[in-house]
Amino acid sequence: MSTQLNSKIPAGPLGDKWSSYKEDVKLVNPNNKRKFKVIVVGTGLAGASAAATLAELGYQVDAFTFHDSPRRAHSIAAQGGINAAKNYQGDGDSVHRLFHDTIKGGDFRAREANVHRLAEVSVNIIDQMVAQGVPFAREYGGLLDNRSFGGAQVSRTFYARGQTGQQLLLGAYQQLARQIGLGGVRLFNRTELVDVVTVEGRAAGIVVRDLTTGEVTSHAAHAVVLATGGYGNAFFLSTNAMSCNVTAAWRAHRKGAYFANPCYTQIHPTCIPQSDEFQSKLTLMSESLRNDGRVWVPKNPDEKRGAAEIPEEDRDYYLERLYPSYGNLAPRDISSRAAKRAVDKGLGVGPLKNGVYLDFADAIARLGKDVVKERYGNLFDMYERIAGENPYDMPMRMYPASHYTMGGLWVDYELMTSIPGLYAAGEANFSDHGANRLGASALMQGLADGYFVLPYTIGNYLAPMLNKAIPSVDHPEFKAAELAARERFTGYLNIGGTRSPDWFHREVGKIIWDYCGMERTEQGLEKALSELPALYDEFKKDLRVTGSGESLNQTLEKAGRVDDFFQLGMLMCRDALERQESCGGHFRSEYQTEEGEALRDDDKFCHVAAWEWSGDPMTAKRNVEELEFENVHLATRSYK
């Protein structure tokens, strides 16, 4: 067991930990804040909110995004909503209940103290976003409206039509834009992180590549925040945006940051099924649809009739049957596996028999088409554009797809990685969702980290460093990292093989999906761990990148990202192999109850696996942080 994994959880009762932390935390005088520079990489919800708030406080902030504008970050694509324990509906919600639902939803594999803090600040997030002008949905009386999401028995989800992520991101982006206009933040757009640099064991800065010119440069700071999102694109086909990648987190991992629970990936139950081999990505349909849509498959695998012609007695509403108290709102991991089993049994629907129905006929009959349109209109339109079928007339077809990654850089209570001065926020860290994230909690966590956690915890690190100079970008560590980055990119151009980065991405993604996707086995994972290094060798010998390194080259960008996905894929499989239990999104076929539900092994695996780089992902060292549950009872998760 490692002694280095100190989660720094404050002492005291659970409900007092965050307030007592804030009372004791070291502060930086307002006039001294401008002496500190912080680099924030990524401008999604976590990155934009952190950069804006740190600049408001007076720190010098340099923000980096590989997009053309901070507003493009993938947080923008979140549809359904954001949770907060406001109890505006008077339906029995509370901070404790949100905390408890999140811990349970995460299958008891998250840290109690972090999750409780998340639930506490959730209420501040809504206040903050409304003050910024986020146009959340409202009732006729003018007060805020809520909807329900999976894994909860209260209505605590705030939403802005089917575009909640867009509205929240634009809110955070506008706060960031204000600071850019005021000079508090310097923005570097179309600039991608290619390495993290440490000097004397502390984060000293980053090495970046200007995507338009190919120029590699160094940037130094007193602290570095990585808010660079998740690694769901490791599967190639996912609901993530095309450019989402693991490079920033992976490069930090290679410099000594531990990578926690990489096998915890979330497969979202309601995505539009794949239609052909050209498909570049999958499109998610918000979980909010399950508020009114009913999931079913025909009982007969040879069913030939159209959905509307199939009578009730020949339909299996399997979620309502198996999980009567949560029904169609069973959590994501459970709903996804149930869909997979139905399709595996040959009950799938659609031309490729690769989906299940999500049916709104009852909702339309009960509420009227107008109400359904008001609630889900834009989602229905999007479905029709992609699938070419009108969901008002026939049920949607859905199948699970990779969507979110709960694993990520290991962080302590202060969101600091195992490298002092290097922080990870939002989806890039591992901390709050355990082995499965509840719907509408990703937006909550990104904004909690950026607005309400990091601004306190970074001060605690910086305060003792007053008047300490920023490391020079001429330091040998920076120069060595720049050289390595240049050589890496020139190397891809010089291989001169026959296969494109996309070809390799598709192949590596398929291996990870087949063996480390919705269901995993020891045999499959071992197979993946023999196939991945072989394919990686081929990648290094047979990659073809056309064009040059001196002007914008998307093929070259992709090569670097795929390289890192290979290495991460090996670590995901090793993590999945070592975790000999099932929990949340990690389902090992060998470990299940008689009813086919995830079977945890709390005696052996009630811990976080934090992997330490050793020079090769196949030999990375597994460190352990034990999880202690003092406030919730470790129970078998039941949604029946």
Added chain:
Amino acid sequence: MSNHLKDIILKIWRQNGPQDSGHFETYKVDEISDEASFLEMLDYLNEQLITDGKEAIVFDHDCREGICGTCSLMINGQAHGPERSTATCQLHMRKFSSGAEIVIEPWRAAAFPIIKDLMVDRSAFDRIIESGGFITSITGGAPDANLIPIPKPVADSAMDSAECIGCGACVAACPNGAANLFTSAKIAHLNLLPQGQAERYKRAESMIEKMDEYFGSCTNHGECEAACPKEISIDVIALANADYRKAKLKNRKFISRI
């Protein structure tokens, strides 16, 4: 089941950097499923180009769900192509037929210089938002979210404007290269809400004047509304103009008092 389109001819703008003069190149896609999206067709073409040892065509894209606003493209002279209220990434090949000839160009506007091939620089949009497209609200000081009831029609109108994805189709479609729809959508979103009142006139003034530094003038053609993938109404331009006028008046009064 999907059908396959055959012999698609693509005339695509290639320009090797901002200083290059650029030219059209013709490519042929022999066969593609009608289930493929327009950008998946370009992916497929790029794979072929890489296989042939040629440089892939550069184009902006990311979420492929019509929400991030990264994708662009003039397709047969129309911003985001032939399907109304649809961004390029959500356009599917079932909208085209075999043998089709498709001309693909980048956004054409002086304020959006070409970076390479089909990719342009839309940073001027960010400069406009930085000049006033926000509500000043320091983190931590917000009152309870339900303290200010907002009538549903007001919240809904604000949301209609806030749906803008910042793609730039409005500018590309405008014969004047004006950004009034983009700028006014943000002004309307924030100026309609009670939270936005304190900075209402300052916002209208500074955003519109920042816009004028980069973009052409609006002469009410309405092409922007027709091209907008989010169907933002040009009514927002009227609102922004009214607020701008009031802003100038108020500022003059303020000056006269000094």
